[in-house]
Amino acid sequence: MSKTEMENEHGDAPPCKKTKLDDIEKEVTEEVSEEVTEEGAKAVEPAEPEVEAGPPTGIPLICGSLNWDTIGRSKAPVKSKPRQVEAVWRPAVISALSDYRIADVVSGPLAAHSFFITKDGLCLGLGRNEQGQLGLGNTTRTDSAEVIPALKSLKIVQASCGKSHSMFVTEDGDVWACGDNNMGQLGIGGKGEGIEMLPKKVQIEEPVVHTACGLDFTLFVTKAGALFSAGSSENGQLGLNDAGEFIDKGSKIAFNKELVPVRVHSFFTRDARSKDISRVQNVQIRTVSAGLHHCLAVSKNNELFTWGYNGHGRLGHNTTANELVPMRVNAFPATKVEGVKMARCSHSGCFAVSHTETTYLWGQNQIAKFECPYPRPIEDLYGWRVNDLSPGKKHHVIVAEYSSIAFGKSTEGELGLGPTFKSSSKPDKMNAVEGLKMIKCAVGEGHTLLLALDDDQEAKDIIEGLEVNLD
Secondary structure, eight states: HHHHHHHHSSSSOOOOOOOHHHHHHHHHHHHHHHHHHHHTTSOOOOOOOOOOOOOBBEEEEEEOOTTTTTOOOOOOTTTTTOOOOOEEEEEEEEGGGGSSOOOEOOOOOOOOOEEEEEEEEEEEEEEHHHHHOOOOSOOOOOOEEEEEGGGGOOOOEEEOOOOSSSEEETSSOOEEEEEEEETTTTOOOOSSSSSEEEEEEOOOOEEEEEEESSSSEEEEEETTEEEEEEEEGGGGOOOOOOOOOOOOGOEEEEEEEEEEEEEEOOEEEEEEOOOOEEEEEEHHHHHHHHOEEEOOOOOOOTTTEEEEGGGTTTTTTSSSSEEEEEOOOOOOOOOOSSSSSEEEOSSSSSEEETTTTTTTEEEEEETTEEEEEEEOOOOGGGGGEEEEEEEOOEEEEEEEEEEEEEEESSSSSSSOOOOOSSSEEEEEOOOOGOOOEEEEEEETTEEEEEEOOSSHHHHHHHHTEEEEOOO
């Protein structure tokens, strides 16, 4: 299907005009209602209030490494225990979650742990837990998805994973954090050191709707569209116009850390010719994403801003100089009807989908040995209507229409293409789940999560035929 046909099929219908017939129908309805009431012929029961529809839910699938101790490491820790099944090469059903309706799957390009959020706001954790990042009150890895007891009384609506820390957002806009806090990335105040094995409340007064975790920093978006950041200021990733560098004891270079979330007040744009910088006014942020040391934010006006470390041109400004403040990526129009539909940080690059349904990437792609300092269309994805995307460290996943597409390196099945595929430099379909519409996808280090919609018999039959991961 062409881009134009796709837009025509899925575009918004024009608003209906009110006609004289509408007024006549309203008058007749009122007259009949009055006659029934006066004659007492029939009791008219009040209509039941409409039940507000929640987020769509589905069946969570997993592929890739299941040995959380060894993901991304040359050798396992001394106390590591082997697993009976260490890898899944095609998407498999997670049997431990069969009693739940899952609304979201969560991981991150740096993370060897994941979360599952149910329709009712329960949060379950899975994977590596050496810094208490699962919030279970211990540092023991979890091989079977487990409800986080400390969060059971709260309704969780969003979560995010860094390498060793995690964030949880409640329906009331409160944020809870756990895991590594050595750079103050949890935003809970104090000295910014040690680990927190149980979730603690983040010290931010405004209600939050979205978070993103980097290596040692965190981003927060409030209901009003304000952007806050906490943690390490190295490389300018906090967006506060300061890398926070100073000389510490023994003449060592160290960096400031923000122990509670600090508001990012200013957003900028740079003229392509003159290189003059000017402030962008009235920016309200819709969503954020974080890589190793770089960040992006999409505004409610569909503008894209990036900042932080710019090695390999991962910020998309056609330079490799770091940005200490959010700088608009001028490759995308700053309009409500065009611009960026969604964007995500990979480990060392960025992906974005425009409102014209073109998917772009920039920065570093290790498998294809690709480096590009500006947004470049992915030609193999022309014509696809993207539902969600999740770029990682060495592999990336995009779910579009009724296909799940992956490319990158596959050491233990994280591409979901089967055991014969070790890597794919070009996007390739996961044939095992072809025909399934995915609500969400989440790429972690060495593993992939998918959330499959099971709203018809055909989808249920495909899911029934998948391998089952018994953990």
